Each structure stands twice: as structure tokens, then as C-alpha cells.
Amino acid sequence: MRKPSIKDIAAAAGVSHSTVSRALRNSPLLKPETIQRIQKIAQEKGYTASAVARSLVTRRTHTIGVVVTTIADPFVAEVVSGIEQTANDHGYSVFLANSNAEPERELKVAQSFAERRVDGIIVTSSRVGALYTPMLSSLQIPIVLVNNQHPGQFVHSVMIANFEASRDATRHLIQLGHTRIAYLGDRFGYQSDTERFAGYREALDCAGIPFLPELVSHGDGKPEGGYEAMKKLLTLPEPPTAVFCYNDMSALGALKAIREAGLRVPRDISLVGFDDLFVAEYCEPPLTTVRQPRRHMGRLAAEILLKLIQGAGAEELIRVPGELILRESTAPPRSPESR
Amino acid sequence: MRKPSIKDIAAAAGVSHSTVSRALRNSPLLKPETIQRIQKIAQEKGYTASAVARSLVTRRTHTIGVVVTTIADPFVAEVVSGIEQTANDHGYSVFLANSNAEPERELKVAQSFAERRVDGIIVTSSRVGALYTPMLSSLQIPIVLVNNQHPGQFVHSVMIANFEASRDATRHLIQLGHTRIAYLGDRFGYQSDTERFAGYREALDCAGIPFLPELVSHGDGKPEGGYEAMKKLLTLPEPPTAVFCYNDMSALGALKAIREAGLRVPRDISLVGFDDLFVAEYCEPPLTTVRQPRRHMGRLAAEILLKLIQGAGAEELIRVPGELILRESTAPPRSPESR
DNA sequence: CTGAAAGCGCTTACAG
DNA sequence: CTGAAAGCGCTTACAG
Numbered sequence: 195m196r197k198p199s200i201k202d203i204a205a206a207a208g209v210s211h212s213t214v215s216r217a218l219r220n221s222p223l224l225k226p227e228t229i230q231r232i233q234k235i236a237q238e239k240g241y242t243a244s245a246v247a248r249s250l251v252t253r254r255t256h257t258i259g260v261v262v263t264t265i266a267d268p269f270v271a272e273v274v275s276g277i278e279q280t281a282n283d284h285g286y287s288v289f290l291a292n293s294n295a296e297p298e299r300e301l302k303v304a305q306s307f308a309e310r311r312v313d314g315i316i317v318t319s320s321r322v323g324a325l326y327t328p329m330l331s332s333l334q335i336p337i338v339l340v341n342n343q344h345p346g347q348f349v350h351s352v353m354i355a356n357f358e359a360s361r362d363a364t365r366h367l368i369q370l371g372h373t374r375i376a377y378l379g380d381r382f383g384y385q386s387d388t389e390r391f392a393g394y395r396e397a398l399d400c401a402g403i404p405f406l407p408e409l410v411s412h413g414d415g416k417p418e419g420g421y422e423a424m425k426k427l428l429t430l431p432e433p434p435t436a437v438f439c440y441n442d443m444s445a446l447g448a449l450k451a452i453r454e455a456g457l458r459v460p461r462d463i464s465l466v467g468f469d470d471l472f473v474a475e476y477c478e479p480p481l482t483t484v485r486q487p488r489r490h491m492g493r494l495a496a497e498i499l500l501k502l503i504q505g506a507g508a509e510e511l512i513r514v515p516g517e518l519i520l521r522e523s524t525a526p527p528r529s530p531e532s533r
Numbered sequence: 534m535r536k537p538s539i540k541d542i543a544a545a546a547g548v549s550h551s552t553v554s555r556a557l558r559n560s561p562l563l564k565p566e567t568i569q570r571i572q573k574i575a576q577e578k579g580y581t582a583s584a585v586a587r588s589l590v591t592r593r594t595h596t597i598g599v600v601v602t603t604i605a606d607p608f609v610a611e612v613v614s615g616i617e618q619t620a621n622d623h624g625y626s627v628f629l630a631n632s633n634a635e636p637e638r639e640l641k642v643a644q645s646f647a648e649r650r651v652d653g654i655i656v657t658s659s660r661v662g663a664l665y666t667p668m669l670s671s672l673q674i675p676i677v678l679v680n681n682q683h684p685g686q687f688v689h690s691v692m693i694a695n696f697e698a699s700r701d702a703t704r705h706l707i708q709l710g711h712t713r714i715a716y717l718g719d720r721f722g723y724q725s726d727t728e729r730f731a732g733y734r735e736a737l738d739c740a741g742i743p744f745l746p747e748l749v750s751h752g753d754g755k756p757e758g759g760y761e762a763m764k765k766l767l768t769l770p771e772p773p774t775a776v777f778c779y780n781d782m783s784a785l786g787a788l789k790a791i792r793e794a795g796l797r798v799p800r801d802i803s804l805v806g807f808d809d810l811f812v813a814e815y816c817e818p819p820l821t822t823v824r825q826p827r828r829h830m831g832r833l834a835a836e837i838l839l840k841l842i843q844g845a846g847a848e849e850l851i852r853v854p855g856e857l858i859l860r861e862s863t864a865p866p867r868s869p870e871s872r
Numbered sequence: 873c874t875g876a877a878a879g880c881g882c883t884t885a886c887a888g
Numbered sequence: 889c890t891g892a893a894a895g896c897g898c899t900t901a902c903a904g
Contacts, residue, residue: 197673199880199882200882201881209890209891210890210891210892211881211882211891212883212884212890212891212893213890213891215881215882215883216883216884216890217883219883222889223889224889224890225889228889228890238900239670239834242644243645243646243648243881244589244648244650244880244881244882245648245649246585246588246589246594246649246650246880246881246882247589247652247880247881247882247883247896248881248882248883249585249882249896250583250585250586250589250880250881250882250883250895250896250897250898251881251882251883251884251895251896252882252883252896253896256586264614265604265610265613265614265617266607266610266611266614267610268605268607268610268811268827271604271605271606271607272605272882274604274629275604275605275631277604278604278629278630279630279631282630282631282638282641282642282645287628287630287632287645287649288628288629289626289627289628289629290599290613290617290628291617291621291626291627292614292617292618292621293859299621300623303621305581306584306626308581309581309582309583309584310584310585310626311583311584311585322903332579334536358757392880413786427885435752446815450746470609472812473811473812473815473816476756476785476812476815476816476819477812477815477816477817483824485667489605538896538897538898539898542898542899548874549875549876550897550898551873551874551875551876551899551900552873552875554891554897554898554899554900555874555899555900558899561876562873562898563873563874564873567874581898582898583898584898585896585897585898586880586896586897586898586899587897587899588880588883588897588898588899589879589880589881590880590897590898590899590900591880591898591900592880629879643877656879669890717884735881807899819879837896
């Protein structure tokens with residue numbers, strides 16, 4: 195049996211389909227009894243209004259598109275969970291699409307969102323490729339970015355306060371007594387790397403600790419790159435006593451390199467990460483790191499987007515503070531004589 | 534400026550909108566020149582066909598709904614990534630919805646998928662609540678389950694081969710020389726726990742090792758529960774020399790309990806997990822575990838669903854083999870005299 | 873090869 | 889308070 199349409203309900207109720215439409219939306223134009231009666235019939239027939247037909251006339255799909263590099267990234271998944279939450283709370287459904295950072299896929303995604311007439315788009319943790327940017331903006335619908343890596347022409351975004359968080363994380367190491375503090379960064383020149391590096395420098399400056407270029411090493415944001423970058427730092431005549439890592443993934447690789455060198459964290463080297471991934475709590479030792487309130491950031495992004503969709507103004511850039519989570523990978527440096 | 538419709542293109546090209554529709558779909562009825570000409574104009578005007586209008590007439594949305602407990606679960610996220618991949622490859626978009634295991638939210642999700650006229654639904658790693666089940670099936674559209682925890686009336690599902698994988702994992706411990714092997718399970722009575730336990734028993738039976746009920750302890754599938762369950766096993770007069778855990782999360786908790794008891798893995802106790810979460814590779818020691826090909830399972834589920842949508846038949850139950858990943862949490866038991 | 877017409881399932885001015 | 893009509897943007901038999 196076909197799904198009942200508004201006409202079937204109208205026939206069953208002996209009214210016009212306009213009246214059924216009004217009854218289902220609780221129009222104040224109808225008298226309560228009529229509404230009751232029609233709704234009851236609709237329910238009995240298992241009627242569910244078609245959002246597609248409604249969208250066609252209202253020109254609103256109550257749908258948002260979320261593009262991510264890959265939902266398999268736990269960071270991204272939590273942001274999306276926040277987005278979906280508030281979207282759903284407001285009656286919006288979310289289309290999820292993975293770009294896999296492949297240009298042709300990004301194209302397909304933008305195309306499909308355009309065809310589906312999504313009311314707005316959120317892009318999470320993307321580099322937002324050169325090609326991609328104009329394509330998305332040509333869609334002429336509101337777009338909000340979360341932790342975007344290139345300051346493009348997009349207006350609205352939610353970002354972690356990289357500078358402040360990194361400064362605080364580095365300051366934590368300084369307060370423990372470290373002075374030879376390395377920065378293990380990301381080599382791709384992302385905005386977040388630049389900002390985190392700036393926060394690191396700021397903390398050194400404030401403490402009057404000279405910045406030493408040899409204490410900067412670059413990974414790829416993944417364990418493998420962190421591993422290599424750390425190995426390089428370990429070959430220094432005088433290796434650092436503490437390392438502030440661009441992210442937890444890099445820190446994981448650094449941890450491995452330190453372990454393989456026969457050294458221990460935090461006894462020989464203190465380590466701080468960034469992100470507070472699940473694994474940070476369960477590696478050995480548990481990692482001191484900066485927590486990004488991912489779900490919250492997703493919620494904020496969705497709230498901004500919904501405002502924009504409603505035609506209201508919204509904050510252009512929200513900086514969300516990170517939180518330094520102290521665990522067991524940081525400790526005072528060993529005094530020179532105890533080495 | 535409003536988005537151009539098929540009529541705007543028709544006017545610009547001096548043809549009827551029917552012809553435009555045909556041109557855009559490369560109908561063999563039109564002569565190639567016409568198609569070319571119209572497509573060029575459409576492109577210039579930045580025309581994008583409306584999927585919502587099309588869906589209304591074709592009665593197909595080329596959309597699938599994916600319900601998950603929470604996308605923040607890395608396991609789920611990878612399955613979804615596989616689903617999205619193949620859906621997208623076939624021109625389908627995916628609606629993502631989190632149920633958070635809350636009945637009222639499950640209801641809303643089912644309702645919204647019904648309104649949006651999704652062509653099919655995939656439910657991942659859900660308990661599929663009592664209420665939920667009839668609701669979903671009343672939708673009268675194809676549904677595929679991935680690792681569902683209750684054998685319901687749903688016909689199509691993709692599941693990991695729990696029995697075989699657990700048997701092999703336990704056999705690995707036996708081959709290392711263990712005989713006092715514990716099973717650290719999940720107390721909620723999920724199908725996967727039952728099956729994994731059965732695999733464990735099978736391995737013991739095959740090896741002629743008597744099953745000892747005191748070597749079974751139940752957690753909650755999370756680190757906290759694994760921690761408590763392991764502590765109980767450690768109070769035994771003669772604790773196990775190896776533990777097969779229901780999943781990696783439980784193993785993480787067990788690891789902590791063992792460490793706190795002043796014992797070491799694998800020297801004092803060998804540990805095997807299940808799932809091969811990312812963290813399994815980076816905890817200390819790296820965890821021997823059963824890998825579930827999550828992305829692959831997502832892809833399979835999507836393929837089955839697409840077949841069903843096309844009206845074709847499909848396998849009712851696919852069992853996907855797990856893969857034992859040997860890392861550093863398992864070793865032969867210490868000989869009694871060396872204790 | 874192309875157009876006019878009908879229709880998908882709704883919403884919403886416009887009448888009455 | 890309710891209905892008839894128009895229309896959202898497409899697809900697709902039916903004619904010609």
C-alpha cells in the first residue's frame with residue numbers, strides 16, 4: 195500500500211486537502227474540533243507529511259550539510275555530534291559528507307548539497323582547498339567553519355583559542371622549572387600551527403627565556419611525524435627537557451621516540467599535547483594536554499548557522515578557550531647533578 | 534537573485550522546459566546539438582537541478598538515513614565513514630542522526646526519516662530498543678543493521694563473526710601455554726557478549742581445559758567496568774595468567790587495575806582485547822586484539838541496502854571475519870618456579 | 873525530435 | 889471557519 199497523502203486524509207475526513215493541511219499545522223483558523231478529528235484520522239492512517247513536498251513550496255528544507263575531511267577522525271566526530279544535536283533540537287536534519295580531502299570528492303559534495311537545497315553548510319577541520327572555497331561560496335547560502343585551517347573569505351567561524359591555550363600550556367612547563375622547551379609543530383603551515391607556535395613564543399618571552407630555533411621541529415600532525423620530529427630533537431647536543439607538541443597525535447609519536455631512546459616521560463622529558471583525544475588519557479603515562487571542547491564547538495557552529503539561516507546576524511568569529519588538563523606526562527626537570 | 538529554475542533555462546534557450554529537462558538528463562530523444570546548447574546555457578546560468586522537486590515526482594530521494602547511538606564513538610564513526618563512502622559513490626546522500634540511546638530521540642529520528650522519505654535506513658551498533666523496533670519497521674522501507682545487539686525481526690544485517698574471532702583469540706592464549714584464562718565480559722547480556730563468551734568456551738573445550746566459572750567477571754564495556762571486573766579477578770586465590778576481554782575499552786580498564794596491583798602486562802598477565810580501537814596501538818603495552826574491519830562493514834551494509842532499495846534480493850546476514858592483531862600484551866605465562 | 877499537459881504532495885493567498 | 893485555485897520545480901507519458 196502506498197503511503198497516504200494529504201488527499202487520502204481529506205477524503206477520509208470529508209474535507210478539502212487545504213483543511214487537512216491546516217489541521218496538521220494546528221492553524222488557528224480552524225475550529226478545535228475539526229483539528230482534533232482530522233489529526234485523529236491522520237494518525238490512524240499512519241500519515242506522515244512529506245518534507246520533500248513541503249520543502250518545494252516553502253523553499254526551506256530544514257536541512258544542513260556538514261562536510262568533514264573524514265568522520266573517522268574522532269575529533270571531527272565529536273564536533274559533528276554537537277552539530278547534529280542542536281540541529282536536531284531545532285528540527286533540522288543533517289546531511290553528512292566526507293571529502294577525504296580529495297578535490298573531486300569535495301566537488302561532488304558541494305554539488306550534492308546544492309542540489310539538495312540545504313539551508314546551510316558547516317565545514318569542519320578542513321583545509322578548505324583553493325578550488326573548494328569559491329565553489330562553496332557560490333552556493334549563496336550561509337556557511338560556518340569550525341577550526342578551519344586557512345583564513346579564507348568565509349565570514350563565520352568557530353575556533354579554539356590556540357594562542358592563549360598554547361601560551362598557558364607552555365607557561366605550565368616554565369612554572370615546573372623548564373627552560374629548554376621544544377616546540378614540536380606541524381609542517382603544513384596551518385593556521386593552528388602558526389597560532390600555537392606564537393603562544394609558545396609568547397610564554398617564553400614573558401618568562402625571559404630566549405627562543406632557540408634548534409628547539410623547533412616539525413612533524414605531520416600524526417604519530418609518525420611526531421616520532422621523526424622527536425628523534426631529531428633527541429640528537430641535539432643538549433636535548434630539551436620538555437616538549438610542547440602541536441597535537442596529541444604528534445605527542446604519541448614523540449612518546450614512542452623518547453621511549454625507544456631509553457628515556458622516560460616525565461622523568462627525563464616532559465610532554466604536553468593538544469586536543470585531549472581519548473587516547474591521551476589511556477597512553478602511558480597519561481598525557482597532559484589542552485582539551486578542546488569539541489562537542490560544544492559543534493553546538494556553537496550550529497547555533498550560528500541557524501541564526502544566519504533565520505536571517506539574523508551572528509558573531510563572525512567565536513574563539514573558544516581550551517582547557518589545560520594536567521595528567522602525568524609533565525614534571526619538574528631533573529636537576530643537572532642528578533643526571 | 535533567486536536560483537534559476539528549469540523554466541529560466543528554457544526561456545533563455547527558447548525551448549520548452551520539458552526539453553531542458555531532457556537535455557539535462559542526456560535523453561537520447563534529443564539531438565546532440567540541442568543537448569550541448571542547452572547544457573551550456575544551464576552551466577552559464579549556474580543552474581543546479583532541485584533534488585527536492587525531482588524527488589517529488591520520481592518518488593525516490595536517493596537518500597539514506599543512518600541512525601547511530603552516538604557518532605562520537607570511534608567505532609561507529611568508522612562504520613559510518615564506510616557507509617557514506619559507498620552511498621556517495623552511488624549518488625546517495627546520507628542523513629546522520631544520533632539517538633543517544635534515548636527513547637524520545639529515537640522516536641524523533643524515526644519520525645524525521647519518515648518525513649524526509651529516505652529510501653532506506655541503516656542502524657549501527659544499536660541495542661534497538663523495544664519501542665524502536667516496531668516504529669522502524671512500520672516505515673516500510675529497507676533497513677540494514679550493523680552489529681545489532683538484539684536479534685530482532687529485522688532481516689538484514691552485517692555482523693562481526695564473534696564466535697570464530699573469540700575462539701581464535703583464546704586459542705592464541707592457549708598456544709602460548711596459558712591454562713588459567715579468564716573471560717572479562719559485558720554484563721548487559723548483548724548478543725556479542727554471548728557469542729564471544731561461546732567462542733572462548735569453545736577454545737577451552739577443544740584444548741581440554743576445564744571451564745572455571747570463577748574466571749568469568751563482568752564489566753560494562755567501558756574502562757571503568759573493566760577496571761572493577763579485573764580487580765575482582767585479582768582477588769582470586771589463584772588469579773588468571775591471561776584475560777580475554779570483551780572489548781578494548783574493558784581491556785583498558787583491566788590494564789589499569791593490573792598496573793595498580795603492581796603487576797605487569799604481559800609478564801604477569803596476558804591481555805587480549807576486541808575491536809582494535811586506535812588506542813589499542815598506543816597504550817602501554819600495545820594491545821593484542823581482534824580487529825573489526827569497521828569501514829568495510831559499513832560499506833557492506835550500504836551495498837546491501839542499495840540492493841534492497843533497487844528491489845533486488847540481498848544476503849540476509851553477513852558475518853565478517855575479525856583479524857587477530859598480535860601486539861605486546863600477550864606472552865607465555867611465567868613458569869611457576871620463576872614467580 | 874519537441875511541446876503541452878498532467879501530476880508528484882504539499883502551502884497559502886484569495887474568496888466566500 | 890472552509891474550499892478552490894495557483895504554484896513550488898521537476899519528470900514523463902501522450903501527441904504531433
